[in-house]
Amino acid sequence: MFVMRFLLLLFLSGLLSGSLFAQNDNLPKLQLSDQDEYEQIRPDSTFLALKDAYNRAIEKKDPMAAATCLVQMGQICFHLGHFPQALDYLLQAGDIFRKEGDHQQLASNLNDIGMLYYYNKQPELSRRQYEEALAIYHQLNNNAGVAVTYGKIGHLYEKQQHYDSAFLYQRRALNAYLLVDDKKGMSKIYENIGSIYEDLARYDSASYYFSRALDLNMQGGEKIARIEILNNLGDVLRKTGHYTEALFQTRNALLLALDLHEQRQLSGAYRDLAKAHHLAGANDSAFYYLELSRQYLLRTYSDENSKQVALLQTVYDIEKKNNEIDRLQNVRKTTRIITAAIIVVILLLVAMGILIISRQRLKLRNEQILRMQHRQIFETEKELMEAALQNKQLQEGKLKEELEVRSRELTTHTLHIIQKNQLLEELRARLDEMVKDDKRDQKKQLKQLLSQINHSFNHDQYWVDFRNIFEQVHQAFFDNLKKYCDTLTSNDLRLVALLKMNMESNDIATLLGISQDSLRVVRYRLRKKLNLQQGESLTAFIQSL
Template sequence: MKYLYNVLLGLVLCISVRGQENDRAELAYTQRLSQRFPDSAFLLLKEMYTQSIAKKDRASTATCLQQMGQISYYLGNYSQALDYHLQADKIFREVGRREQTAANLDDMGILYYYNRQLPLARKQYDEALALYNQSGNGEGLANTYGKIGHLYEKQRKYDSAFLYQRLALAQYQRIAHKQGMAKIYENMGSIYEDLERYDSSNYYFTAALQLYEQSGDRVASIEVVNNLGDVLRKTGHYPEAIVQTNKALALAMQTNDLYEKGAAYRDLGKAYHLLGKEDSAYHYLELSRRATLDIYSGENNRQTAFLSVLYDIDKKNDEIVRLENAHKITVITTIAVIIVVVLLIVLGVVIISRQRLKIRNERLTGEQDRQIYRTQRELMQAELQNRRLQEEKLMQELEVKRKGLTSSTLHVIQKNQLLENLRDRLAVLVKDDKRDQKKQLQQLIQQINLNFNHDQYWNEFRETFGQVHQQFFDNLKSHNEELTGNDLRLLSLIKLNLASGDIATLLGISQDSLRVSRYRLKKKLALHNGESLTAFVQSL
């Protein structure tokens, strides 16, 4: 009941649709109501939820959904509870309520845990931790750390369980939250009890009880006192265990906590059985059985009432939807009939006039289409003729350049042959004994040799060659960017498919020098020994 009591404390966020005085009175009423009649509290929440939707107060709508999910969880309807929490999660994220999103994720983590979906539970807790870290909420961090520690405890991963319980304890100590510290001490005592380390378990249970008593939390104290009785019984201190469990029983009777009463009766039965007092053991075990029946009966009654409320709400909602739909259908039907009648009248007038207009427009459109077709056909023919002329012009220009390139090459060959003949004849004259004449002739031969390498026709030749053989030099550089001007000149002449003798004459070198130059070029172009340089160049 304590859980549901805390749940209804949050309802103040949902009651913003009413006046402040009515809010306070209604909140106090729902707090009292939820302790005994969660179904009535759920009805009130449902009403607040409807009003928040009408007011378009999305934050309050999400809070109502979260609280309805918590009541559903308390009553054991986990699937319904998860549905409410998922709806709340979506709205909280949309309106940017970070801390409420984190608290809702913690609730969802509990539901996934009870549904035995432990990875999903851990995922919710991790996201809640991230949100609490962003907002710096120490209490939220501590609460989530404690839940993760509990998750590891149920998986018997005690080292991880201790780690997260200590993280939670550090957060609670930082903000001096006694009830939170007490809960963590209780959790740690439970872990030590599972590990059968009863001295440590007793220490932490005692510390938890002291903090609960200091904060006046009698309900939480009952379970701790019961746990202390368990530790005493498990360590063989049966009389002391009975005293401690009777103390827990008295507290449970004062608060009318059926769960703790049943646990105390069961523990007393076990203790008396261990002492060999079977009559007393039977008596308390019978009381435990009756308490368990009372608990189940109460839970069944609450769940029945809750399911009845859900059924009534759904039935009422269905009826409202049905009536609204019927009204909408009636309005829509009336409007549709009026519109149809008007449209029929207008349509009759429009059809006659538009039919006449259509015939006239079809005639005009047909004539325009024929005219457009003729114009487009003439334009296409003119464009085709223009393209043919352009292609012919380009072919003529290319042919002229080819002829010019050939003529230029032949001119250079003839010129170089002439120079070569002159050089040979002058070389003969140089062999004569006339010293002055010999010096002048040597200068003339040197000048002729220079003309072999630095000819003005080469620039014109390269420009014309580049126009005829586009991309040739770029393709060569893609194989080797370090080709020299002489290399490019030789490769261009090879591309023209000239004979080796003509190439040597054009370059002013011997056949042997030409073979060496071709060999070096093959190495620069990374060609294998068996590959043909001429075939490679022709392929570019």
């Protein structure tokens, strides 16, 4: 039962230690501070102070100070396992370093970003960051930076179990450290090489390199790193069955951890002691040390949880505060925008009002000018119209006088023709009587006289003068008449003109030199040519034209 309890505790201890410290075993640390220094700080208060410093740097427009704060905040998040947040801070810092042209800081930051990508299970991205950092260090001739980056690349290959590449880069890192005589760096590389040999179960080579790492560390290396080296030596000795030597190395690591108050290392040392005592058959001691390991592990776990909770609360409070600040700034900005918009609108309204008033005044002035111009034009047009009206009235009066004169001439001319025709009619009647007499000697002369008289009846000169006068009195009469019939003869036109003058049938017959019966026939023919219906008055139709 005791053995079973021991094995169960050993199994639980391995699970807890593996889940909590897997990222710390045999892995390089970030460069902000040593792990023991980090243990002495309160991450929440430190993070808050760094956030305030970052805000001040932003206000002072000091990008390098802001980037340094971002790096340190990212490393605090890294130590507490908040890898995404840590990566975000480091990426922001990298952008600043790149923009400001600080290649040294950029390369160091790229190494840290590469480690975070490794912990996030993204080895390709991790290797890309290391390669860029390596190129920068080569360009700067910084052998120490080159050595650090080679070591990280070798460690990455080791975790991918590409041991040949891991050895290659670790030896390159060792050569670079030798150039700058960095014993601390060489110690770490020896430890990494020993770890590779341990993974390959070549424990003699692993023990050799761990011993070399311990020797160099004793000359001035970090004590935390020394504890890890001692634990690694103890592990190799335990795996090769050298339990006494293993217990010796592990106790040395335990004493150093007790001196440094390193709970994480204490838990690991007690766990290694428990394993060694168990393999040596001292299960009581193994159980005792395993219980101590568990207690320190739980205490460390509790402390880490407290720090994580405190940091999360701090981050939450900061985010809440930032959100509130952003909200207030947005409100203030919105208020400014609204105020500015109101002022602009008021100014626009005032300007628009002034413009409208100016335009109205200009419009009124223009309207007055136009009104005056229109009045002048109206007065001028009125005067012109009055003058034209007077001229027209004068012309109408003159035309009326001429028309009256023409009418009198036409009437006189017509009466003259009638009198002449009446005279001729009387002469013709008397001559007819003379012809009927038996006086043969006068008959020839009388026939000649009668022929001359008949010829006078058919002479058109008077009718030409008559028509000219008629057309002057009755303008466009014959044109309107031709719209109804354009086949009228000269005799038809004479009859129409006499009907237009409202002359009696007897006078018309006398003027035309025809009898009443002939006149009726001529009138009938004219009605047919004008397409007048039966019962429609010929005289009324002609008067309407």
